[in-house]
Amino acid sequence: MRNRIRELYNSIFTSTTSTSILKTNQDIDLLMRNLKKLNSDKNLQIEDLKNQENFRKEFIGNIAHELKTPLFTIQGFILTLLDGGVTDQKIIKKYLKKTLNGVDRLTYIVNDLDLITKFESGIAKLDIRQFNILSTINEVFEMLEVQTDKNNITLTLKKKFEEPIYVLADEERIQQVILNLVMNSIKYGVNRGITEIGIDFIEQNKILIRISDNGKGIDKKHLPRLFERFYRVESARNRKQGGSGLGLSIVKHIIDAHNEKIFVESEPNVGSEFSFSLTLVESPNLVEA
Numbered sequence: 166m167r168n169r170i171r172e173l174y175n176s177i178f179t180s181t182t183s184t185s186i187l188k189t190n191q192d193i194d195l196l197m198r199n200l201k202k203l204n205s206d207k208n209l210q211i212e213d214l215k216n217q218e219n220f221r222k223e224f225i226g227n228i229a230h231e232l233k234t235p236l237f238t239i240q241g242f243i244l245t246l247l248d249g250g251v252t253d254q255k256i257i258k259k260y261l262k263k264t265l266n267g268v269d270r271l272t273y274i275v276n277d278l279d280l281i282t283k284f285e286s287g288i289a290k291l292d293i294r295q296f297n298i299l300s301t302i303n304e305v306f307e308m309l310e311v312q313t314d315k316n317n318i319t320l321t322l323k324k325k326f327e328e329p330i331y332v333l334a335d336e337e338r339i340q341q342v343i344l345n346l347v348m349n350s351i352k353y354g355v356n357r358g359i360t361e362i363g364i365d366f367i368e369q370n371k372i373l374i375r376i377s378d379n380g381k382g383i384d385k386k387h388l389p390r391l392f393e394r395f396y397r398v399e400s401a402r403n404r405k406q407g408g409s410g411l412g413l414s415i416v417k418h419i420i421d422a423h424n425e426k427i428f429v430e431s432e433p434n435v436g437s438e439f440s441f442s443l444t445l446v447e448s449p450n451l452v453e454a
């Protein structure tokens with residue numbers, strides 16, 4: 166009997182416990198305890214795998230859904246043009262432009278997905294260097310000039326700084342973070358709204374970049390899921406602005422990869438503030454900068 170228990174024990178717990186302790190009647194107790202633990206561990210693993218599987222299914226479903234709309238638009242215009250019925254050069258050009266918009270939208274979604282996948286699989290590498298965060302913010306302001314004019318939004322820096330502020334991070338990625346956050350503040354802002362960027366010195370070597378708007382705000386119940394990929398506050402049907410819900414997921418991935426923190430505070434009809442930390446350069450190498 167004892168030998169059979171020992172055999173059984175060995176076959177289940179190959180490396181965990183020495184069989185030399187299986188000598189007395191306590192053997193069965195030990196075996197039972199370890200089997201129970203094994204059972205609960207396996208159940209947890211199965212639960213985990215099921216969750217991952219559901220997550221994967223939902224993710225693929227979301228991708229298919231997001232790609233369908235621009236694909237159908239492109240297909241529709243191309244079929245109409247191929248039909249040959251449209252001969253007016255102006256209308257042909259208009260249809261081609263709409264086709265191009267659809268292609269741009271597809272490219273945008275695929276690029277975002279590509280970046281998220283790279284971060285999630287750990288392939289995305291950061292290019293950490295020192296740079297002046299004030300210039301990065303300025304570049305974002307310049308990039309968005311047309312959009313802010315079109316939406317009647319004022320984009321300002323809360324306080325002017327005379328000296329550069331050198332941080333240690335991946336400049337291109339941080340620029341994307343600021344761009345995504347400011348673009349959201351424009352998209353979900355009110356007419357004649359204001360988006361402000363503030364910089365707070367919070368610890369000896371940390372600053373907090375705050376992007377605040379007086380837009381339509383976000384209800385509290387959405388905040389815990391806001392950074393999930395494809396998460397949008399409004400359902401697709403009553404959405405005016407066409408986003409995929411990937412922007413904030415990218416922002417979170419970039420900040421996490423930097424080991425920095427991101428925060429959100431928002432109140433419906435008052436506005437939102439997204440803020441994230443960055444690490445200051447202790448003694449900037451001004452020759453390289």
Ligand SMILES: Nc1ncnc2c1ncn2[C@@H]1O[C@H](COP(=O)(O)OP(=O)(O)OP(=O)(O)O)[C@@H](O)[C@H]1O
Nearest residue numbers: 349350353382397398399408409410411412413437
């Ligand atoms: N500043 C903001 N004010 C109000 N709502 C916001 C703001 N920023 C984000 N949101 C809400 O959070 C949701 C998720 O934002 P996210 O940037 O991830 O996606 P998106 O803007 O819809 O699409 P994408 O950024 O991929 O084009 C948005 O759909 C919007 O409802």
Ligand SMILES: [Mg+2]
Nearest residue numbers: 349408412413
């Ligand atoms: Mg967005």
